[in-house]
Amino acid sequence: MTSADFVRFASRALYQNRRRSALSLVGVVIGVIAVVSLTAIGEGALRYVNDQFASLGNGIVMVVPGKNDTTGDMPLGMGGVPNDLTVDDAIAIQRRVLDIRTAVPMTVTTAAVSHRQRSRQVTIVGATSEFARLQRLELALGSFLPEGDLDRGASVAVLGHTVARELFGHENPLGSTVRVGEWRVRVIGVTARRGTQLGLEVDETVFIPTATGMRMANKSSLTRIMLQLQPLADPDVAIRRVVALLTERHDEEDVTCISQDAVVDSLGSILRVLSLAVAGIAAVSLAVAGIGIMNVMLVTVSERREEVGLLKALGATRRQILLIFLLEAALLSLAGGLLGLGLGTGAVAIGDALVPAVSIEAPAWAAGAVVTLALVTGVVFGVLPAWRASELDPVAALQGH
Amino acid sequence: MIQLEDLWRTYVMGEQELHALCSVNETIEAGEHVAIMGPSGSGKSTLLNIVGCLDSPTRGKYLLDGSDVAGLEEDALADVRLRRIGFIFQSFHLVPRLTAVENVEMPMIFAGVEPGERRERAQGALAAVGLSERRGHKPSELSGGEKQRIAIARATIMGPDLLLADEPTGNLDSRSGGQVLDLLGQLHREGRTLLVVTHDPGVARRADRVLVMQDGQIVKRVAGSKVTNLASLFEEGEAAE
Structure with missing residues (x-):
């Protein structure tokens, strides 16, 4: 069985149940849109901060009165009033x-x-x-x-x-x-x-x-x-x-120097951690979407028991049956990933046009990562249904129970 | 070709054991046409499924051409089903979303036959069952007789030497049933071993031999030509015991 045959067989089955397939995609699509737009916003914020500081001028240091004491020690000087x-x-x-x-x-x-x-x-x-x-x-x-x-x-x-x-x-x-x-x-x-x-x-x-x-x-x-x-x-x-x-x-030491570079660095790293965290949360929604795919695939397998029995009677190996159903889950999640990427990129473009001050654009790594993640989610959550299909007893499956 | 020695198939249902087959002994020669008759629950289908390597005996030996298949791994059994056995079912079991020619191609997909060769062979098989012009139709657009002929084309596409049919005419009117039986008869004359499970004495009459089953055992063996009606088979069978 060539891979093209697998893909064709699986996609025909998905097309047969296109409404259900489409509905099971929604979760993946939303998850991917969330990841794409949130990483775009995060990157945009980072770029915005960098631009702001760049327009302020590099190599700028502010001297302000008062010791910025972060060590928790007693402030220097009597009464702590700076000169x-x-x-x-x-x-x-x-x-x-x-x-x-x-x-x-x-x-x-x-x-x-x-x-x-x-x-x-x-x-x-x-x-x-x-x-x-x-x-x-x-x-x-x-x-x-x-x-x-x-x-x-x-x-x-x-x-x-x-x-x-x-x-x-x-x-x-x-x-x-x-x-x-x-x-x-x-x-x-x-x-x-x-x-x-x-x-x-x-x-x-x-x-x-x-x-x-x-x-x-x-x-x-x-x-x-x-x-x-x-x-x-x-x-x-x-x-x-x-x-x-x-x-x-x-x-006495009673002034604080704030270097713009240091502020940019620390703000940048805060923003980076924040946007990664938010994207991580969005990625969790993909896992939830994966459970949706698993659910749909379990229904599909139980509906197509007779077909599984037939495939076994015709001489399909367990591995081939496993692959057919795994590929269905993978195709579903890949389609959801690509659709979500398209919609998410569109949403980001609209947001970019609506807020001219901040330029937002989904980074390429995020687009690649999120589609891969969606695909992996589908495969991981497709394993159980596919394994169930491959383990069906052919005689019982042919009789539909 | 087929040797069954002290074959048992037992289902455990809670505390109870149900013997679908009890000590079946039978030998079927290559090229034979054998019918299996008997009331519902007598073990006909179980026997057919074991011979077809879809099910494994609980106990006993099943020798296919001298080699014991009862103990084979799943994948090896799948390969036996793929290359040596063709199944024909009462309810046809065509995949509804695939066209006639695609249904016939399916076993070749699992065997890894190239797409071009696959299509050519499938069309040849459809022509052999007289359905060339139906190749692009989905099962829902075909009559019962046409569906069963397509299923027969699919069952023979890998060139198996053993054909197993479970009530092949059970869902057909007598005319299309007759066509299907003619087709099976022709396949048998070409040298294939044919095993048919049926309730229909008319179907059994075409067989060389008829195995009569009751309560998981073969209770009687008669020549196909001697079959007149079902009731007579059992009266004589019980009388013989």
Whole structure:
């Protein structure tokens, strides 16, 4: 008996009972769709996170006040209150740590921004002219914050795209004066539309010089310092040197450095584990679908007892009968796998079109793995019914019992 | 060709033992045409199934051409059924989703005959039973007589020397039954050994010999030409004991 004969014989039998065959496929189809779309979403999320961090710029390190103590020890310093980060700290880092190319001292607050009757509560970011380069910010109008003395902030502002539209409508805001809290500042630029970037809604942010920001808040401290590494610098070495410098200046270790690479790595691995776990759960649904196939095959075998008896009388060996029924189960699950792959890929494509921000696409390995898994499921759960068929007593089977 | 020595077939049903065959002894020569008669439950079909290697005796010897088949492995028995034995059933047992020619091809599929040769031989066999023009029809589109002739074509396709028929005309009207019996007679004349289980004295009359069974035993052996009606067989049989 050639394999083509097996396939033809089995597929004819499946076609004979096409409604039942189709129904028994549903479980496999759903399981495969679940695996395909969930792995696609997982991969999409991973890619999204990577893209976000890439647009933030590689080789970026954030210095924030406070020791991020994960060891469970008592915090260093009396009362655990960290020293402030200052503009001088930023200048010192830029001058004395050679691994650092740029240090951007930043303040982040929220305040009401108003122009004539219109007012809006937005995030106010104090930064320097370097910020635009580090963050790859593009401007729709005017220019970004001016270069200049860190101690003497000019009363100027760059509006986020949405802020500018809401305050000015279609007017050109350049040169106009807006109020930021109690302060009046002149608009010198508007950012190009950007969207959310890791929690910072650039479009809904107003940028002012760092010194202006500190003056508005009446504080001498920074919210954070953004550092750009030299192109070939080792982030770990650079971070160690920055921490050492600040520890020396503050007399205790009271800052935390967050490297973007480390965040990407840990977020990436979390997402990878999550998407594997979710895909694993979906794969369990395939096992359930396999039980459905087993059930249908058991019914099929008991319905076709006479046929099994006949095959035995005609001289089919046990192995041949086992193969015929095993192949039916395999064909069923393979058909379900391919159908599910088609539908799942379609669903992913639709989802991709509906959510433009995130590009989702089922990875090729998942497509191959899930169809293989469906096939293996069918074969595994087809063994019992097929074995039962092959073990039937020919005399009793021919009589239909 | 067939030697049965002290053949028993016992079914155990709970506490009870049911003897379907009790000590059957019989020899059937190659080329013989033998009919088996007897009331329901007398063991005719059990005997036929054992001779056909579908069932194994509980005790005793079954020699097919001198070699004991009672103790063979399943696969070896399957091979005997495939190459040496052709079965013909009362209810035809055609596979409903396959066409006539595909039904005839089935044993060759198990034997691993190439598709081209298979189709050619199957069409030849259909022509031999006069059903060439029916080759593409499904069983549901065929009459009972046609179905049985297709089953006969299937039973002979591997060239077996032993044909076993269990009530081959039981589901047929007398005209198509006659055609089927003519066909079986022709196969017998070509040299095949033919064993027919039947209730019908008309069928038994065509046989060289008739074995009369009762309660799992062969109670009488008569020449086929002597068979007149069923009742007379048993009266004489009991009288002989």
